[in-house]
Amino acid sequence: MFNTCPGSKxxxxxxxxxxxxxxxTKAGSQLRQWPVQLHLVSPVAPYYEGADxxxxxxxxxxxxxxxxxDHLKDKSLAIACPKLDSGQEVYYEKIRSWIEDAKINTxxxxxxxxxxxxxxxxxxxxxxxxxxxxxxxxxSVVGVQGDILKEEWL
Amino acid sequence: MEHYLNKNIKEVILAFPETADILNEAGISxxxxxxxxxxxxxxxxxxxxxxxxEQTLMTRIARVIYPDREAEVPRIKRKIPAAGGEIKxxxxxxxxxxEHTVIKRLLVLVPRILEDLDIARENxxxxxxxxxxxxxxxxxxxxxxKEEDILFKVLDEDLEILKxxxxxxxxxxxxxxxxxxxxxxxxxxxxxxxxxxxGQLLTGHIKKEDEILYPWIDRNLSVSKVGVLFTRFxxxxxxxxxxxxxxxxxxxxxxxxxxxxEVINNV
Numbered sequence: 001m002f003n004t005c006p007g008s009k010x011x012x013x014x015x016x017x018x019x020x021x022x023x024x025t026k027a028g029s030q031l032r033q034w035p036v037q038l039h040l041v042s043p044v045a046p047y048y049e050g051a052d053x054x055x056x057x058x059x060x061x062x063x064x065x066x067x068x069x070d071h072l073k074d075k076s077l078a079i080a081c082p083k084l085d086s087g088q089e090v091y092y093e094k095i096r097s098w099i100e101d102a103k104i105n106t107x108x109x110x111x112x113x114x115x116x117x118x119x120x121x122x123x124x125x126x127x128x129x130x131x132x133x134x135x136x137x138x139x140s141v142v143g144v145q146g147d148i149l150k151e152e153w154l
Numbered sequence: 155m156e157h158y159l160n161k162n163i164k165e166v167i168l169a170f171p172e173t174a175d176i177l178n179e180a181g182i183s184x185x186x187x188x189x190x191x192x193x194x195x196x197x198x199x200x201x202x203x204x205x206x207x208e209q210t211l212m213t214r215i216a217r218v219i220y221p222d223r224e225a226e227v228p229r230i231k232r233k234i235p236a237a238g239g240e241i242k243x244x245x246x247x248x249x250x251x252x253e254h255t256v257i258k259r260l261l262v263l264v265p266r267i268l269e270d271l272d273i274a275r276e277n278x279x280x281x282x283x284x285x286x287x288x289x290x291x292x293x294x295x296x297x298x299x300k301e302e303d304i305l306f307k308v309l310d311e312d313l314e315i316l317k318x319x320x321x322x323x324x325x326x327x328x329x330x331x332x333x334x335x336x337x338x339x340x341x342x343x344x345x346x347x348x349x350x351x352x353g354q355l356l357t358g359h360i361k362k363e364d365e366i367l368y369p370w371i372d373r374n375l376s377v378s379k380v381g382v383l384f385t386r387f388x389x390x391x392x393x394x395x396x397x398x399x400x401x402x403x404x405x406x407x408x409x410x411x412x413x414x415x416e417v418i419n420n421v
Contacts, residue, residue, distance in 0.1 A: 052378050074378065105381030136245040136384045138377060153244045153380075 007083055007114035013145055030068040031077065038080040039090065043097035050103055051076040055095070055124060056110040057117050063146045071110065071140075082111075082119030095127035099135055109139040113149055125154060155216055155225045162314065163197050164190030172218045180211045186358075192314040200315055200370045244375065246383035247368045249391075250305070253297045254360045259405045260288060261360075264353040266412045271349075273342045282337060282345060284404060289330055289352070292401040296394045298323050304386050305371070308379050315367060322359045326352055 033047040038055070041048075054075040061067045061079075080091060098104045109124045111117040121139055128137045141150040158166055163184045167174045177184055182201050184190060192200070194215075198208060209227065216225040243251055273279050302323065306316050329352035336344035375383075391398070 052381060105385070106377050108377060134384075134388065136377075136380050138380075152242050153248075 005116070007112075007116040011144060016145065027068060030072040030074075033076055036077050036079050038078045038094060039085070039087065041078050041094070043094040044102050047076045048098055048102040048104060050105055052106045052108070053078065053098055053104045054108045054110065055080065055120070057081060057112050057120050059112050059117075060110045060142050063112065063142050063144060064148075065146055071108075075108065076104075080120060082123065083116040088119075088123060092123055092127050095124050096131045099128060099131040100133050103133065104135060106135055107137045109137070111139065111141055113141050113143050128154070155212075155219070155227060158215075158219055159195035159228065160193055162191045163194055166194050170215075170218050173215050176211065176214045176218065180207065191318060196314060200366055202370060202373070241365070241369050243368060244372050244380045244383075246305075246380060246387050247372055249384075249387050250297070250300060251364055251368065253292075253300075254364060256402060256405060257293050257297065257356065258360060259409065260285070261353050261357050263408055263412050264349055267408075268346050268349060271342070271346060273337055273340065273345050279337060282333065282349070285349070286330055286333060288401050288404055289326075291397050293356070294323075294327065294330075296390070296397055300387055300390055304390070305383060308383060309371065309374075315370075319359070319363070319367065322355060326355055326359070329355065 033041075033045070035041055052075045054072060055078050056071075058079050058081045061072075064071065078094075080088075082088065085091075095107070098107065107124065107128060109121050111120050124137065124139075128135065137154045139150075139152065139154060140148055143149045163177075167177075167184065167190070174184070177197070180201070180203060182197060184192070184197055198212065203211065212227040216227050219225065267281065267285070271278050271282070273282060302320065306319070309316060311317075329348045332348040333345050333352070336342075336348060
């Protein structure tokens with residue numbers, strides 16, 4: 001019964017060969033704000049004003065080995081889970097407010113490949129479409145083994 | 155080989171004419187370029203061939219340059235590997251491609267307009283002046299201004315490929331001025347010749363930008379720069395909103411007169 005949903009279907013990657021990159025120095029965090037959960041952030045917080053905003057599904061940062069350097073750097077962040085979070089109508093309003101009030105420069109959405117994750121993309125797409133102000137919106141689909149499966153502008 | 159990778163493409167082709175055919179076979183038509191100052195390595199980079207095709211191309215060129223020995227062929231460094239299939243543009247570059255579509259709707263009509271053009275007739279003179287108004291206000295002041303004043307400035311303007319685009323814009327303006335001069339002098343043939351030359355130049359220019367330059371720019375633009383370009387293009391769109399609407403209406407009316415709709419679908 002638990003295997004019916006691809007989003008919660010168990011997969012074991014322990015036999016996968018992991019490349020052990022050892023950076024000369026410890027990789028620093030690229031996070032430049034707190035909080036990060038979409039329910040907790042104010043869309044008009046100063047770190048969103050005119051920013052390149054990254055909205056990711058909760059699992060994305062765990063799947064990508066180099067999330068901070070490759071994706072978070074120079075961006076303001078929010079995270080959400082389209083499958084488990086309640087009150088997602090607030091998310092829609094906050095995304096619109098980023099675009100209309102905080103006048104963000106771009107919005108990048110990163111979701112996992114599992115079908116339930118596409119809800120976050122659809123929500124953001126609708127908010128961006130409905131907003132009076134237009135901005136470029138980009139999205140990436142991340143595989144459960146940490147590959148970028150798709151990356152393009154809407 | 156490194157020496158020739160840093161030479162401009164015209165010099166390489168001049169010294170080794172066979173390279174023009176090799177490039178042509180790979181879909182790189184540099185031999186016909188009016189400017190030809192791009193470096194060989196930039197030409198290969200900007201066309202974003204799949205790595206195996208690039209390797210084959212470079213090996214063939216190396217054999218022409220060094221027929222007596224097996225030259226080492228360096229891999230051209232690229233930020234992002236080639237992606238096959240349909241070209242997906244970022245929103246600001248999509249905006250420029252959409253404007254190209256409007257310009258191409260005019261270009262496809264030019265041969266039909268010229269079939270019976272005689273500038274001694276008042277109506278034909280007016281038509282040519284309207285064409286020039288479209289070219290100057292829509293293609294040049296509105297569209298090329300976005301490229302020259304905004305897009306090219308967020309890149310390195312010293313890049314040869316951008317210089318060659320500037321050069322083609324200048325050549326286009328030269329043809330437009332020559333058409334006006336021909337009108338003034340009452341020289342029908344000159345007017346026809348320069349309108350034809352303008353159409354051919356712009357058709358090739360747009361193809362280069364849509365298929366080669368813009369995808370290359372997209373591969374090299376940061377997300378943040380895409381946002382900045384989009385905002386600035388939106389400002390220009392607002393400023394030129396009346397011009398754009400008026401000129402699109404002009405194209406539509408020309409299509410009605412010259413019945414070019416079925417041709418447009420094949421552009």
